[in-house]
Amino acid sequence: MIVVRDLQSAHQISNPHIKQLVQQRFQALAGQDIGEWEFGYFLVIEFTDTIQAIKAQVGFDILCNRFTGVRYDQAGFTPSFEFIEEFPSCYDMVFVLGDDGYGVEVFIPKEDGIDPDLIAMCQQYAVKAAP
Numbered sequence: 001m002i003v004v005r006d007l008q009s010a011h012q013i014s015n016p017h018i019k020q021l022v023q024q025r026f027q028a029l030a031g032q033d034i035g036e037w038e039f040g041y042f043l044v045i046e047f048t049d050t051i052q053a054i055k056a057q058v059g060f061d062i063l064c065n066r067f068t069g070v071r072y073d074q075a076g077f078t079p080s081f082e083f084i085e086e087f088p089s090c091y092d093m094v095f096v097l098g099d100d101g102y103g104v105e106v107f108i109p110k111e112d113g114i115d116p117d118l119i120a121m122c123q124q125y126a127v128k129a130a131p
Contacts, residue, residue, distance in 0.1 A: 001049045001057060004042040013044055017089040018107045025105065040103040047113025058104055062093070063117055072121040079125060086126035093122065 002012050007026040013019040022042050029039055043057060051063060060066045066080040082094040082103075089110055096103040108114060108122055 001046055001053065002044040003057065004044065010042075015044070015089060015109055017087065018044055018109065021087065021090075021092065021107065039101065040097065040105070043104055043106045045106065045108045045114060045118070047109075047111055049115070051115055051118065054106075058095070058106075062095075062106065063121055066095075072124065073117070081125075084122050084126040085129045086122070087129045091119075091122035091126055092129070 004010050004013070004022055007023065010019055010022045010026070013022060022044075025042070043054070045054065051061060055061045061069075061071075062081070064071045064080075065078055068076070068078070070077045072079075080095065082096055084094075085092045091108040091110070093106040093108065094103060095106070108118060110119070
């Protein structure tokens with residue numbers, strides 16, 4: 001997985017569409033007088049990443065509600081993500097982790113090798129991005 005905490009580290013992202021989205025997010029934040037480290041960070045999932053590795057990075061299982069532990073494919077699940085947006089080449093999942101707005105934005109490429117449960121959850125809950 002690729003962790004992006006500042007605009008300069010976005011060069012690590014090989015998917016051009018995701019790289020462009022991350023750069024756009026940084027540009028939008030620049031106009032809000034928010035330091036790059038204050039808003040949180042971006043996480044770009046790669047085909048070798050397991051759910052356990054993602055959990056180790058963000059501190060919780062993204063397939064489950066952070067507070068109840070109920071998994072997305074079980075009765076009683078309510079999302080703890082703010083939204084999942086679908087783009088042509090990826091999904092964009094946003095978690096706000098603190099009252100100050102600190103969070104993590106997770107980009108999940110639509111590529112072979114990505115955890116099938118993660119893709120299934122994205123397909124179930126994503127809304128189409130505005131063109």
